[in-house]
Amino acid sequence: MSLEKHSADVGVTEDGVDYDELEALLGERVIDRETHLNAEGFVVRPDEVEGTLELLREEAGFDHLSMVTAQDYPDRYESIYHLTKYDDRTQEVSVVVPTDPENPTSESAASVYKTAEWHEREAYDLVGVDYENHPDLRRILLPETWQGHPLSSDYDQDKPQLVTLDEHVNPLAESSKDSESDTMFLNIGPHHPATHGVLHVKAVLDGEQVADVEPDIGYLHRCEEQMAQQGTYRHQIMPYPDRWDYSSAGLLNEWAYARVAEDLNDIEVPEYAQIVRTMGAELCRIAAHMLALGTFCLDIYGDFTAIFMYAMRDREKVQNILEDLTGQRMMFNYFRLGGVVWDLPEPREEFFAKIRDFIDDLPETLEEYHDLITGNEIFQTRTINTGVLEPEVAKQYGCTGPVARGSGVDYDLRRDDPYGYYDELDWDVVTEDGCDNFARLLVRMREVEESAKIISQCVDLLEDWPEDERNIQSNVPRTLKPDPDTEVYRAVEGAKGELGIYIRSDGTDKPGRFKIRSPCFNNLHSLEAMAEGEYVPDLVAALGSLDVILGEVDR
Amino acid sequence: MSNEPRENIHGSTDPQTKTREARTGPGLDNRFNSKLREAFGSSPFILTKFDKFMNWVRGSSMFMLQFGIACCSIEMMHTYAVKHDLDRFGSGVPRASPRQADVMIVPGTIVSKFAPRMKRVYDQMPEPKFVVNMGSCAISGGPFQEGYNVIKGAEEVIPVDIHVPGCPPRPEALVYGVVKLQERIANGESSPVTVKPYELEQFGDLERDELVEKLADDIDEDTLVMRYNWADSP
Ligand code: SF4
Numbered sequence: 001m002s003l004e005k006h007s008a009d010v011g012v013t014e015d016g017v018d019y020d021e022l023e024a025l026l027g028e029r030v031i032d033r034e035t036h037l038n039a040e041g042f043v044v045r046p047d048e049v050e051g052t053l054e055l056l057r058e059e060a061g062f063d064h065l066s067m068v069t070a071q072d073y074p075d076r077y078e079s080i081y082h083l084t085k086y087d088d089r090t091q092e093v094s095v096v097v098p099t100d101p102e103n104p105t106s107e108s109a110a111s112v113y114k115t116a117e118w119h120e121r122e123a124y125d126l127v128g129v130d131y132e133n134h135p136d137l138r139r140i141l142l143p144e145t146w147q148g149h150p151l152s153s154d155y156d157q158d159k160p161q162l163v164t165l166d167e168h169v170n171p172l173a174e175s176s177k178d179s180e181s182d183t184m185f186l187n188i189g190p191h192h193p194a195t196h197g198v199l200h201v202k203a204v205l206d207g208e209q210v211a212d213v214e215p216d217i218g219y220l221h222r223c224e225e226q227m228a229q230q231g232t233y234r235h236q237i238m239p240y241p242d243r244w245d246y247s248s249a250g251l252l253n254e255w256a257y258a259r260v261a262e263d264l265n266d267i268e269v270p271e272y273a274q275i276v277r278t279m280g281a282e283l284c285r286i287a288a289h290m291l292a293l294g295t296f297c298l299d300i301y302g303d304f305t306a307i308f309m310y311a312m313r314d315r316e317k318v319q320n321i322l323e324d325l326t327g328q329r330m331m332f333n334y335f336r337l338g339g340v341v342w343d344l345p346e347p348r349e350e351f352f353a354k355i356r357d358f359i360d361d362l363p364e365t366l367e368e369y370h371d372l373i374t375g376n377e378i379f380q381t382r383t384i385n386t387g388v389l390e391p392e393v394a395k396q397y398g399c400t401g402p403v404a405r406g407s408g409v410d411y412d413l414r415r416d417d418p419y420g421y422y423d424e425l426d427w428d429v430v431t432e433d434g435c436d437n438f439a440r441l442l443v444r445m446r447e448v449e450e451s452a453k454i455i456s457q458c459v460d461l462l463e464d465w466p467e468d469e470r471n472i473q474s475n476v477p478r479t480l481k482p483d484p485d486t487e488v489y490r491a492v493e494g495a496k497g498e499l500g501i502y503i504r505s506d507g508t509d510k511p512g513r514f515k516i517r518s519p520c521f522n523n524l525h526s527l528e529a530m531a532e533g534e535y536v537p538d539l540v541a542a543l544g545s546l547d548v549i550l551g552e553v554d555r
Numbered sequence: 556m557s558n559e560p561r562e563n564i565h566g567s568t569d570p571q572t573k574t575r576e577a578r579t580g581p582g583l584d585n586r587f588n589s590k591l592r593e594a595f596g597s598s599p600f601i602l603t604k605f606d607k608f609m610n611w612v613r614g615s616s617m618f619m620l621q622f623g624i625a626c627c628s629i630e631m632m633h634t635y636a637v638k639h640d641l642d643r644f645g646s647g648v649p650r651a652s653p654r655q656a657d658v659m660i661v662p663g664t665i666v667s668k669f670a671p672r673m674k675r676v677y678d679q680m681p682e683p684k685f686v687v688n689m690g691s692c693a694i695s696g697g698p699f700q701e702g703y704n705v706i707k708g709a710e711e712v713i714p715v716d717i718h719v720p721g722c723p724p725r726p727e728a729l730v731y732g733v734v735k736l737q738e739r740i741a742n743g744e745s746s747p748v749t750v751k752p753y754e755l756e757q758f759g760d761l762e763r764d765e766l767v768e769k770l771a772d773d774i775d776e777d778t779l780v781m782r783y784n785w786a787d788s789p
Contacts, residue, residue: 159766160786162781191622198623220625226703316633550625
């Protein structure tokens with residue numbers, strides 16, 4: 001991945017980032033410095049954004065823009081760019097851009113990081129910051145005709161709103177008017193079996209080929225950030241992460257919130273609970289990848305065929321185990337700050353035996369899948385070399401998870417920014433170099449094997465754990481009130497990639513700002529790069545291989 | 556042999572104009588016979604009310620719309636798939652087009668941008684049609700009820716026959732809901748189709764209030780719109 005690794009190492013030291021050196025690099029642009037719990041933040045003027053980010057990317061190697069957070073304070077609007085590196089996740093820096101409250105305008109970062117395009121549209125939509133030089137600044141989650149910006153402080157939620165149901169027009173129609181070629185506009189969704197939920201894909205076809213594609217999202221925007229901002233840290237937020245990525249990836253998502261809230265409040269988690277968490281999370285990853293596999297094949301073969309049923313059969317097995325563990329089939333609500341809610345089910349031997357059975361059967365099951373899917377010639381023709389996503393492009397779009405790893409980007413937060421019990425266990429990060437639809441499927445299938453490895457090691461550990469040391473939760477105060485203006489961004493490896501949360505506390509028992517970085521949001525953005533020039537069925541295959549869950553895209 | 560004249564292996568060139576009776580003999584094709592039929596005698600018929608018969612037919616072959624919105628749709632897929640297998644109850648083949656379906660399961664949260672589209676899909680289904688609400692979100696907005704963008708239940712937009720509570724309801728619960736619906740249809744019971752608060756209307760027909768005035772320049776008179784009065788929502 002050392003494509004053009006010139007001097008992109010300013011500020012790199014043995015143990016982290018030398019922020020003073022970065023400050024020297026940015027020079028006059030920096031007007032102030034802030035300390036967030038995860039990294040230092042450099043405050044820059046709203047007209048210096050592009051230059052600052054470009055320097056940080058080119059000279060200091062911060063090639064991954066994880067997220068853009070916008071929020072409003074009584075005296076200013078603020079955008080925060082959370083930067084890190086694909087090569088070394090532990091190196092982080094934030095760029096903070098305050099703007100004037102009357103006329104919140106700041107420079108767009110879209111020319112430096114492609115992914116900023118969608119993030120800034122979202123910030124404009126929900127908070128109301130205006131990004132100058134943005135190529136296409138309009139609402140992304142809410143309907144075009146919406147009045148006001150719901151996450152800004154002066155929004156009145158009771159005001160009536162109007163939503164239109166009009167025809168969509170071909171965005172390329174005009175430009176192709178005088179050329180020879182004719183383009184046709186094709187709506188896919190929001191109610192369509194190939195869109196994996198309520199997604200609307202506006203596709204413009206030139207003959208058989210896709211000339212332009214724009215995912216239109218927001219059909220499942222359930223105000224997750226508002227919900228989290230209305231809940232207290234201790235208990236009221238935890239149920240929501242289950243509902244972001246609902247492909248039964250619940251525990252992985254709960255971990256994202258647990259991790260950020262535990263860092264914010266300095267809460268330790270007992271070792272035993274860490275192992276239980278790790279085991280549960282990996283079971284969820286298997287369930288999520290099975291769904292991805294089943295629905296992807298549904299897209300390719302076009303009906304509720306055998307493969308889909310096979311995948312559902314295996315999901316049922318995992319869901320049964322998870323139900324024993326948590327009491328629910330999907331919305332587990334099992335993690336608590338400082339641990340988990342209850343210990344493993346009794347009798348423990350039976351529970352372990354159930355998991356062991358499942359793990360023991362898995363190699364054979366996967367062999368079946370390989371027979372059915374990856375060995376199938378039609379399947380190969382449909383997926384190999386279609387939906388190609390080059391590694392550099394994937395990085396520009398901020399792709400993570402199996403999508404990035406299918407393009408050979410070796411990035412996995414479980415290893416690169418260890419949490420839980422992962423660094424004590426023996427497993428590998430899976431990557432594939434195919435960069436195509438096939439590679440992404442293969443990564444998921446091989447990851448299932450790795451998860452199984454992790455689970456069986458956890459089971460071994462848990463089995464031998466002395467009875468009087470089964471500590472499932474540490475002491476956590478009844479009400480959590482982190483110091484005002486503490487800011488933190490933390491991420492975990494969800495089923496789809498880097499799932500991060502930014503919290504600013506305002507001194508009360510509820511977060512002042514709660515921003516979710518969902519991997520699906522970024523991954524879906526890259527669809528335009530993958531699908532252009534392909535045929536429509538390949539567009540559908542590409543969309544399927546991204547494995548987007550609309551609940552997480554729209555939040 | 557291939558060098559022999561073709562005529563030798565040719566059969567009759569008579570057109571196939573035989574009637575069914577000539578082909579299968581008098582009475583019912585043997586394959587359609589059954590013990591019960593034999594017990595009734597040579598050409599049995601039964602008497603029932605037409606409506607009763609039609610209701611029985613309707614209840615026994617329901618075509619579901621393949622419709623996924625949010626988390627609940629994952630459990631809905633499990634309901635269709637192995638283990639739960641909704642098909643056993645005569646209602647398990649999901650149809651991708653609303654024009655081939657008569658039951659809509661609403662599995663998830665409905666938000667402002669989606670409601671007009673959902674209404675359109677519902678309108679495209681042929682009559683008689685039925686709706687099953689799956690999960691708290693479709694019933695009331697569920698965990699997201701206080702969101703700025705969330706419709707407080709599918710009943711604000713389309714008429715609903717059965718509510719299956721849960722977040723998400725287990726597949727068994729959904730099966731129960733669907734079977735209850737079949738039972739009710741077979742018995743000729745139906746829920747009243749009431750006028751709902753959020754209708755699709757032409758923009759020009761709306762009352763000229765502040766919001767409408769403001770949008771008048773951007774929206775064409777005959778564009779369809781849905782107007783949400785959040786303050787009046789439960
Ligand atoms: S009821 Fe629960 S599971 Fe169903 S869509 Fe709503 S939040 Fe998801």
